Amino acid sequence: MNKxxxxxxxxxxxxxxxxxxxxxxxxxxxxxxxxxxRGETVQLIGFGSFAVASRPERAGRNPSTGEQMTIKASKSPKFTAGKALKDAVNASA
Structure with a gap:
């Protein structure tokens, strides 16, 4: 389903x-x-929670050259499904 x-x-x-x-x-x-x-968590009871997770700086490799590089620290949005959503998805399986 699209927007x-x-x-x-x-x-x-x-x-x-x-x-x-x-x-x-x-x-x-x-x-x-x-x-x-703003770094807040958004909780939609029965559906799930949206939060921001921090990723620390880490070492990585450039896939095309194999050269080592540093991957900057970043923040990433995360979604955790609520119990009602999990139950609804599992009931249809």
Missing amino acids: TELVAAIAADVDLSKADTARVLESVLESLTKALT
Whole structure:
């Protein structure tokens, strides 16, 4: 499912126009991004949690030359599925 299909599914579910639904979805994603940028954790009970994980600086190799290099420290968004989401996915398997 891509973003357009998600907007269409939500719009049909809640009886809103696709334009209004797209604005709501954009707002939700922007709010999630802002919270993660501030280093906050976003918990959606029953769905899951979004958090920021730190990766330390480490040694690596350039795959094309084999030369050793240092990979900079970075932050990465992480998602942890909640119990209800895990149960729903496993029930359909």
